[in-house]
Amino acid sequence: MNYQELANLIFPEAKPISYYEEKYKKRDLAEGAIVTRFAPSPTGFVHLGSLYQVVIARKMAKQTGGVFFLRVEDTDQKREVEKGVTGIIASLRDFDLTPDEGMISETDEIGDYGPYKQSLRKDIYQAYAKYLLEQGKAYPCFATPEELEEMRAKQEAAKIRPGYYGVWAKYRNLTVEEAAEKIKKGEPYIIRLKSEGREDRKIKHHDVIKGNVDFPENDQDIVIIKADGLPTYHFAHAVDDHLMGTTHVIRGDEWLSSVPLHLQLFQMLGFKAPKYAHIAPIMKEDEGGKRKLSKRKDPEAAVSYYTEIGVPKEAVVEYLLNIANSNFETWRKQNPNASIDEFELQLNKMSVSGALFDIVKILDISKTVISKYTAEQIYEEAYHWAKNYDAELLELLQDKEYALKVFGIERGNAKPRKDIAKWSDVKENIEYMYDKKWEEKERQYEFQKITDKELIKKILTLYMEKYYHENDDKQTWFDKIKDLSEELGYAREVKEFKQEPEKWPGHVGDISTVLRVALTSRSNTPDLYEIMQVLGKDRIKNRFEKLFLGTEEKA
């Protein structure tokens, strides 16, 4: 018996690899075009770190005229989550990061290099495993879990490197006859790579992000086909990325230490190895230390978190781009309105170590992004968000015409308002512009300098009777508040007051604060003139009167 016969015994149905090599043609792309992918396992929600990888990988493909595809790595049935693929695809769509090729739903896919779901590629992996078996580069291993555990215990006790290698690789040197006999007897087995590597030899690897990294060669006889007939990650990676024409493997740096193995796999299979770009993880400060942003501990690790609190997708993507290439920020400053597609991302400028996640920074970016929106856009986005997450806000937004007026306050000019960081801020931001809300909510008037009720009453009455005119332009409007101040013995100008503070009881600002607080019950609001314009005379009057009623009742 020889290797060929043993291979036939193990995988009698497998096609020769030439079949697949011909079936999947080399991609016809321009020189320098990057083909890359996102290859998640459907094990739960999409992590911010995954989104980060997608942003980078997709951008690299786009800016070189290449291809970005989505491959689902579902070779571990135990960890698989129901509707996992749907969740991944939905998340990518939420951020406008849809792939060019690959899975587009739980069951459907597009592209010529499929299936893009690994569980559907079983026959392909087996063909390549058979190919290795035929050459004696792989072998069946009959070690039971107990045997393996015993081996590990011995290694640990002896303080030597654990693993299945060298003299520890018990089934590595079985003759084909012995192996065939065990198989025929029905003994369970898996397929291992017969490693030709030596631990005392180094391999040189140039990582696109990490730079030059030297490793010992891999000498572990790693499993390539598991007991369920499916491949391990390593083997699937080599076969798939070869067949799918991946030029750059862009993935998390937890894979960096597997590079020697992966390179070896490509070499033993006779494939050209792709370039690797290992991305540092996004970290989080934890009890003085740093750790990866964690699915379990950190709500902000899930990309859905941002849709839930209402951070616009562009803000998340810009933040990620900013972590990726710090010159993005400079570019953005110079090109405030350019599409991010115009920014050229460079992998070799990426940081080799993990950055701490900074929610304050992402919200700052978000504020800037939102400040560039028109009132109409804000309305649409806030409405869309409210529909999913906030019924109260949704109700406020029913009157679109009015909402647009409210959102239009101090917007569309050279220095637009920058007070909304996320859609969940909106309700709090605009509430007081709605009479119903304004009336049903318990109001606390926090008058600042002027607190005397009689004086407040006098200011409001005088203002409405003598000074307020709905059609005044802003300058006239403000001049009149100055006139009012003067009539009450307050300084017309803040500057004058500051020069001789003993001359007046206060200044125009104190008077306008009374108007502001009486009208909105807040001391911080956008431009009061615009607020008054939106509210209109009757409602202003009404609110002032309500205030008197309230104070009299309490008095």
Place this chain on the structure above:
RNA sequence: GGCCCCUUGGUCAAGCGGUUAAGACAUCGCCCUUUCACGGCGGAGACAUGGGUUCGAUUCCCGUAGGGGUCACCA
């Protein structure tokens, strides 16, 4: 523990043998015709540490410390 990687202000980071060591967020102060939000100006704040190499090290080499990753029939 073995192997690999990393270490510039609170955070993200420029830098790549000679710099007053950029910039952004955060923070503090002042200014911006009324409060905020912006914007402008300014302040405070950093090369983990010890040895080398060099005329000269943040930059190059070695050690130490600290941090991270990885050592599965999981990806």
